[in-house]
Amino acid sequence: MEVFGRYRNLIVLVGVLFAQILGLAVQVRRTTDTEPTRLIRIWAVGSVSPLEKGLLWFQNSTDNIWHNYFYLRGVRAENRELKHEIEQMRLEQVRITQDADQARRLQALLAFKEQFISGTLAAQVIGSSGSELSRSVYIDKGERDGLKPDMAVLTKDGIVGKVLRVYGSTALVLLIDDQTSGVGSLLEKSRLQGILRGTPAGAVVLEKVMSDETVPIGEQVVTSGGDGIFPKGLPVGTVTGVSPGSDLFLNIRVRPAADLGRLEEVLVVTKVDEKQAEPDETSPMRAVDILAERLPTVPPKPDATSGSPAPGAVAPGPPASNGVASSSPAMKPTGTNSSGSTSAAPKPVASNSSTLKSGSPNSAAPGPAAANTFAPKSAAPKSGAAKTGALTSVPSAVRPANSNATASQPAQHLRSQPAATGKPNAPPSAASATAGNSAPPKTAGSSPSAKPVTPSARTPGAGLASTETKSATPQHDPVRKNAGPTPPTKAASANPSPATAAGASTTNSTATNSATSSAAKKPPAKPVASGAATHPPKPQPVPEDSPQ
Amino acid sequence: MPITYTSGEQVEVYRFSPFATISIPLAAILLQAILPRYLHFFTIFDLPLLVTIGFATARRNPLAGLLTGCLIGIFQDALTHQPIGLYGISKTVVGFAASSLGIKIDVENSGARFLLTILFYVVHEVVYFMIARGLVGLHMEWSWPHEIGSGVANAALGIFVYALLDRVKQRT
Structure with missing residues (x-):
């Protein structure tokens, strides 16, 4: 007893430490499911958390009073910025939604x-x-x-x-x-x-x-x-x-x-x-549609599609979902624009720019009227083409070889081929002009942008046949390169008939096929698409002494 | 009457009111839980340890010191996700040592308090480290610069905490 009294403090210390170590050992061995210290924790947390919550409530109340009643400076400017940000984010959201849809489709495919x-x-x-x-x-x-x-x-x-x-x-x-x-x-x-x-x-x-x-x-x-x-x-x-x-x-x-x-x-x-993952097939709106709505558009012309007096004009194919995007290739009567349309086909914005370009009068390119005779054939594959421009351009681009082969054949033979649009004998209208682009794609010489114009190229019909064999494929790329700036003035002055000009000019390259395909798909009411079609087709051939 | 190494033959023994005995440790634990949310660096401080040292050195009673340290430590443990007892054992040892040392030497001046706090902080961390690694199996790293730095910071804060405690302590 005396020993206990003398070493009381030390004994108590050892006892307390031993108890705690024992408790620790028990806790370390047990899992958290059967936590023996839960009661202690509940008491501790229960005694502290009300004070913490009270302090937080006080802090929040003070913050609310300050921010909601006193510190409102710059709210309007901030509101403006936020609205602008919302606009941007809506566009971004559409794009992301498309990506997400695509991801879901792929994930659904892979289960x-x-x-x-x-x-x-x-x-x-x-x-x-x-x-x-x-x-x-x-x-x-x-x-x-x-x-x-x-x-x-x-x-x-x-x-x-x-x-x-x-x-x-x-x-x-x-x-x-x-x-x-x-x-x-x-x-x-x-x-x-x-x-x-x-x-x-x-x-x-x-x-x-x-x-x-x-x-x-x-x-x-x-x-x-x-x-x-x-x-x-x-x-x-x-x-x-x-x-x-x-x-x-x-x-x-x-x-x-x-x-x-x-x-x-x-x-x-x-x-x-x-x-x-379940793919969402009902995507409400594409980003390109929203962008297209924001772009300036040409005022509508009521006689845009019906204004073509050509009796057998190739009717437009199934209307594309997006008029602007689909119409753009059709508005490239020149070979230059058509070359651009091929690359622009999968890029809607690029299509839009070409659409705006086509609205200019210079877009009418010169060319032999004989090109129009190929319209039905070229229109045929386009009308049944897929919705996407990129997809339609591919078969069209492949086609020129055949087109070239048939280009030297009589026009009557070409006319006899049924068009997918159901209009076999399509006369040279705006749509057919573009449709005819695909038929003789190698007639680069007839394009204003194609500098090495052969004399035969000036001759309608015959010129096409001759140029096909000479410069069909090789001239494809150069024409596309020179596409942009060259066509307008020459085209406008050379060919008074835009419809025929369009047909001739688009024969420059296989790339024009995409334009044709899009033309077949273009909705008739779209003013942009009807840029070429508004010009009445003139059946008379281009004079042989054309500047080209 | 305890013999001290100070000039005086007697040392003062103080006591605290029940309200202060409960509320001061609770306030220290509460502040320790709340302040790091606003001042992230505050995690290097250990207010409950300073209160433990302050109480122990003022009371100069080893039993009271170790029990105070034990309770404060267990309370602090309960707020963490670690097993209960890590802080409890550490603060028990510190409370016992501080009160035992408080009998022997004068801990009334700020310099002695400063040095003692650094010493007790390091002792506290050493005990915690040993238990955490040896008993609980936690992977811990010991860093002398960090521990000494934290000890100095705690000692600096301790001077103010002890000054506050001096105001509420009562002479027996």
């Missing part, structure tokens, strides 16, 4: 299963663990709000952590920079997978990436979805440094995308659905 975040809960950070060695925060949502352990927590910038413990009205979130956390991650470009961990110093590193891999600094890190907590593809951070680590692995330092030191509001992912 991929996707994870969708279908439920989130906004929460406010009310406090932290207060320890440098325990990087975790408390949020003001808990079990009553439907939170459960292992739910992902993120911000708009990137992932933050996961819910570790849930209490009545609060929850403990383990941050990704804690050394006990682990996030399945992958590098965005190289698709290398690793595990994101925190270090005791509070840094974040990506582990388990082999040292023979090349990881560039600045590469983005996203979640891989392999941990079963974070859905795939969420931003994690950026690679800030790479150094050789231990055990054949790289030591990749990552700067978290979310500012973990200044967390205020977070989103807790409460529901993640996993389902197979």
Whole structure:
């Protein structure tokens, strides 16, 4: 007893330490499901969190009063900027939607299963663990709000952590920079997978990436979805440094995308659905349509399509979904424009520019009227062509070889070939003029842009046949190169008949076929498309002493 | 009457009111939980440790010191995601040592408090490190510059904390 009295303090110290060590040993052995210390934690959190929430409420109230009543300077300017930003984002959204649709279609083809975040809960950070060695925060949502352990927590910038413990009205979130956390991650470009961990110093590193891999600094890190907590593809951070680590692995330092030191509001992912991707076929509007609506348009001319007096004019094919885009190639009566249309076919914006170009009077190119005789044949494949200009241009471009072969044949033979449009004997109208482009594609000499004009090229019909054999394919590219600037003045002066001129000029290259195909598809009411068609076709041939 | 190494033969023993005994540690833990949200660097401070040292040196009672440290540490542990007992053991040791040392030497002047705080901070971190690695199996890295720097920062803050505690302590 005397010994106890003498060493009382020491004995008590040993006893207390022993009890705590024993408790530690029990905790380390047990899993978190049967947590023996939960009661202590609940008491501790319960005594602290009301004060934290009260402080947060006070802070928010003060902020609201200040921001909503006193600090309203510059709101109008900001509103203007935001509206402008919304406009831009709408355009961007359409484009992204298309990309997403495409991705879904591809995923559906491959029977991929996707994870969708279908439920989130906004929460406010009310406090932290207060320890440098325990990087975790408390949020003001808990079990009553439907939170459960292992739910992902993120911000708009990137992932933050996961819910570790849930209490009545609060929850403990383990941050990704804690050394006990682990996030399945992958590098965005190289698709290398690793595990994101925190270090005791509070840094974040990506582990388990082999040292023979090349990881560039600045590469983005996203979640891989392999941990079963974070859905795939969420931003994690950026690679800030790479150094050789231990055990054949790289030591990749990552700067978290979310500012973990200044967390205020977070989103807790409460529901993640996993389902197979379903392609959305009802895409409301394409980005090109929105852009086209914003471009200036030529005033409509009511007699644009019906104004062609040609009796057998090739009727336009199935109307394209986008009048501007589809009409653009048709407005390239010259070989120069047609060459541009081939490349522009898959690019709607380029088509628009060519459409505007075609509105100029110079777009009428000179050429032998005989080119019109090929109209029905060339129109035939175009009318049934696919919706996309790029697709239609391909078969057309392939066709010229045949067209050339038939070009020397009598026109009557060509006329007898049924057009897909149902108008076999299409006389030279605007549409047929463009349609005729495909028939003798190699008559580059007849194009104003084609400088080496042969004398025979000036002769309608015969000239076509002769040029076909001489300069068909080789002149294709040069014509396209010289396409832009050359045609207008010569074309306008050389050929008073724009319709025939269009037909002749488009024979320059195979590229004109795309224009033809688009012409077949163009909707009749579109003023832009009717630029050439508005000129009444003149059946008389071009004079042989044409300047060309 | 304890014999001290100071010039005086007697040392003052203080006590704290029940309200201060409860509210001051609670406030320290609360501030430690809240302030890092706004001041991220505040994580290097350990306000509960400073309160533990302050209480222990003022009371000069090893039993009271170790129990105070034990309770504050367990409370602090409960707010972390680590097993309960890491801070509890560390602060128990510090509380016992601070109160035991407070009997022997004069801890009333700021210089002694400054040096003692650095010493106790390092002791606290060493104990924590050993338990975390040895018992819990946490992967931890020891960095002397970081620990000394944090100790100095805590000691600087401790001077103000002890000054506040001096205002509420009562002579027995």
